[in-house]
Amino acid sequence: MSNNIRFAGTMPGRVEASDKTAWIGSKANATTETRRKTTIYIVYLIAALDITWMFIQFSITPYLARKLGFDTLWFGYLQTMVGVIQLFGGPLFGRFADVIGARAALSLACAANIVFFILLAIADSPAMLFVQKLPTVVMHVLPASQMVVADLSEPEKRADALSKLGLCFGIGMIAGSTIGGHLVTSYGERFAAYSGAAGSTLSLLLVLSFIPQTTKVQSAAAKNDSENKNKSIFSVGQITRLMKFPGVAQTFVVKIVAGLPSGIFQVMFSIIALEVFKLTPETNGYIMAYFGIAQMVVQGGVIGRLTARYSESSLLLLSIGISALVGLAQAYMQNVFQFCLTVVPMMFSLSVFNVITDSLLTKSVPSSDTGTMLGLCAAVQSLLRTVGPTIGGVLYVNYGLFSIGFLQFIGNSAVFLYLLQRQLNKNSEYKE
Template structure:
């Protein structure tokens, strides 16, 4: 009996040690993913410093540059769900490797672009350039459901770091060494990210249960029906509608900010760089130090409601702002509402579907952002030209107020049903 008890204790100790090692390995992988995401955002903002200057040298006017940006939005709109499906079928590591490889090709094509046609061609790899969604897929697979929102919010901290580093580095390289050298530097940096994926990301990040579940489903990456079926899960369609309706007005303001900064606030390129750094710092503080504490204390539905309410107030304030100082006062609540809104909706949507489909769901979430970037410039341009800055802020106030009242009514109805 004693020997059997000792054997049982030993097995329990080995099991706990193995579980601790697994948890440590998962944490290490998530930290590596954070590093990859921060590097990718750095290269992305470096590209933002290259493309406008190169486009100007190649003879692009504002209209054609807008066509170039719209092309990226349309490509990623359709590429997002397929990329997510690819991650679920083949694996998140393969998807992350593909995204990093596409970054390398993207920067090489940018470096050799010597005509307007080549500048359009270099955007083609963006169809699979989804490093940030792929990073979200790995984090969602490796994090526990109750800690998923906090884990995903840390990617926002990486975004802020990359925004500041990439904008600074890109401006320095373009000014001192030219656009092509900066583009080749982006290709070299993307190669580093690719090697990190190969060396540190496990071949599969799905749990055994999710992996077995995915093996019983359709293996076709281009299965539109399989992607569309996710909308039938409880709460998914409603959350998606909320994500689009409440996210569109703020998305319009974001895509129009470069014009607003130039025409309304009269910012110089240097001052605009400081403003972008201010955005990055605000996002880092919110997602790195605030959001995790909030998700630990409050429910996700309550945080979603608060974020939409704050966004409505921010829209009203931006409708009446007159100078850059007044705008700076709205930046912190704006970044808070955007960060909470994006993280909570992504977390809710991934929890609403089986773990074998989290990649596809995050791909659909990425396509929402691409949709906003595609239609945002057109809607924002019409509003700004015909009605001014007031119309953009007021649209955000009206849209988010309506969504806020709808979600509040839904919560009150659920509480009443629970009491009954």
């Protein structure tokens, strides 16, 4: 009888302890989820600010370069130099983020931004303008932001989460282009550059205050596997081995071939704005703000809904097809109004293409390597900027604006037909 009494007396205590443990676990999970969301929101803010500073720089460099005696070809060489530097810096920066941590990587990128703008402010010769580009080797705030978001987002929601960074890009494009054009027109290039340095300092303070040292969430097996890997940041083998994962090499080829023609147009736009459309710095800022509005609408309100309804392979195919038509339209445009008509489909195709390819690639590798993979994605963009200015400069000088748009039409049409054929073959195999 006494045993029954003791048993009955102890049961409520056990139930209460179990409930308390469950409540503590639930509260801990809720706290972790809140911290995760807060970190992502802070990263979005840092990305928006960084793009703002970047477009302030875009408002400065073409006009400063012209004052220092640069012509179209030499400006192309300057852009090519940036592409070469970031081509090698991107994968190493991604590897640095995987090994050392997200906060260290973002801090390094923001600190490089500060140095970059200070050098831009004091540049008074063509040689100094080339020296000023050296910090771009680690100026990868946006790829670092993508790394954090990829680490903290669920795989099935990754494309939507990454697309929100595009929304930040649009906000930064509008703010940076408008502010940059106004600062250059009213106060000059030097004041605008110092403003960029001050803004980059703010970004650095946000990183140090809110971003955790590491954002990797790994299983025990994945953690043990990562511990056994070579931890050297400069390990070429650890970087290139990612190409051996299924589908990675093919996606990279598509990213390069389909992205090159549109990349050429983007890097040449500042020259096109000056020589074809005869835009002033302030007017050019308004055009870039229009780009930003279009990108905000696409990445903030369209891509998330599309990824929830359609497969990533179908969206990739759609983006490449639209890009081909945009190239054809741009080959025949004659004025700013006609160009503005192509902006919305252009931003749609670029946004969907970049988000989908980045999402596909990060899903193809272990979570411990997402930083390196996004670094390789950044290297692809740098490769396009490396060869883009040279190819674009030659095409523009010898054949005019038509040749750049027509190259985009031919290149993207070829990739579209290739992917369409592969998808049809897969569907037929699945039915059989």
